[in-house]
Amino acid sequence: MSISWEEPVAAGAAPCARSGHTxxxxxxxxxxxxGSGRCNGKAQTFNDLFELDTSTxxxxxxxxxxxxxSAPPPRxxxxxxxxxxxxxxxxxxxxxxxxxNDAWVFSLEDKEWSQLQFEGPCPEPRAHLTATKFGSRVFFxxxxxxxxxxxxxxWTLRSCDSGSxxxxxxxxSRFCARGFKWENLTEQLQGTGPSPRFDHTAFIYxxxxxxxxxxxxLIMGGRDLSAMLHDSYVLDLASMTWQxxxxxxxxxxxxxxxxxxxxxxxxxxVFSFGGKKGMMQYMNTVEVMDCGSQVWSTPPxxxxxxxxxxxxxxxxEAAQGSAAAACRQPPC
Numbered sequence: 001m002s003i004s005w006e007e008p009v010a011a012g013a014a015p016c017a018r019s020g021h022t023x024x025x026x027x028x029x030x031x032x033x034x035g036s037g038r039c040n041g042k043a044q045t046f047n048d049l050f051e052l053d054t055s056t057x058x059x060x061x062x063x064x065x066x067x068x069x070s071a072p073p074p075r076x077x078x079x080x081x082x083x084x085x086x087x088x089x090x091x092x093x094x095x096x097x098x099x100x101n102d103a104w105v106f107s108l109e110d111k112e113w114s115q116l117q118f119e120g121p122c123p124e125p126r127a128h129l130t131a132t133k134f135g136s137r138v139f140f141x142x143x144x145x146x147x148x149x150x151x152x153x154x155w156t157l158r159s160c161d162s163g164s165x166x167x168x169x170x171x172x173s174r175f176c177a178r179g180f181k182w183e184n185l186t187e188q189l190q191g192t193g194p195s196p197r198f199d200h201t202a203f204i205y206x207x208x209x210x211x212x213x214x215x216x217x218l219i220m221g222g223r224d225l226s227a228m229l230h231d232s233y234v235l236d237l238a239s240m241t242w243q244x245x246x247x248x249x250x251x252x253x254x255x256x257x258x259x260x261x262x263x264x265x266x267x268x269x270v271f272s273f274g275g276k277k278g279m280m281q282y283m284n285t286v287e288v289m290d291c292g293s294q295v296w297s298t299p300p301x302x303x304x305x306x307x308x309x310x311x312x313x314x315x316x317e318a319a320q321g322s323a324a325a326a327c328r329q330p331p332c
Contacts, residue, residue: 003286005304008054012062015050020076020093027085027108029053031065034093036076045074045095049106069113072104079131081138089138091157092126099125099146103157105177114177122182123155128198132217134237141219142197150196150224153186154235191242194233197222199255199311201272204237205291209266218247221254221275228253228278248294250287252277256311267292275311282309 021035030052049065078093088106103116129143137156160181200222204214220232230253234243257275270289
């Protein structure tokens, strides 16, 4: 297997240069939300939302979304994931020294933001975490809470209202922001879980050939306050047990790389791009894991010029070929 790079032609008004944003596949398009950068020469944190339409390979199209409802406050280093093909979830992040633990959903049909209403306890405010959707639940792991507080807890968020349009990927005519419930799974899990960390990578993948049933959640790498981490932990999603023996591991320590599962025959493949290796080494290489052998390899580049090195913060669907802007800031 080999790879090639191509810089697509993109029309329309693209987002300004930024870092700490999210780039998420939802409903056949990609959505950029938030981040921090400079606008008119002034440092700024954003809460704007842009759509990248890739349906025409000859020319991608950027469009800034005109939204209704109260938008989330500006933030960076949050996480975002598609709840369904019509609903985009945003959680956490920070703006200067303010950290958030609020959750917002954007309806692609109504072009409307809604803040979720929670039942019960919820995670402490944080940024630099991961969010991974599995079935009707979204798994949130780790992150940085400021003042030296690094997390190793695992939470899930799901709708406890069967009528919610986002439940089980449903596509109801109107999204219901009430009836969502947090659950802290940290003490319920068997085995030894990951140490506290942030700027790590998380993804789900199947180990069964010719299957679209995802069996495992992998937490890999990242950093704490003293070092970058070179380890990985697999959560078996059937038994809810942490496994470390034989867990897939990249050949180098890395943080802020992006990973995503791609359907393949007989076994799925997981692609990793970029990230930060060492003090100031920003990577632009692609690593591929075969989900059968659970071994990483570096495919040769057949053509094109790779993007410059960068550590992309929480980009979803990384293997579709776009890369987020460089993130070169320490945690706030």
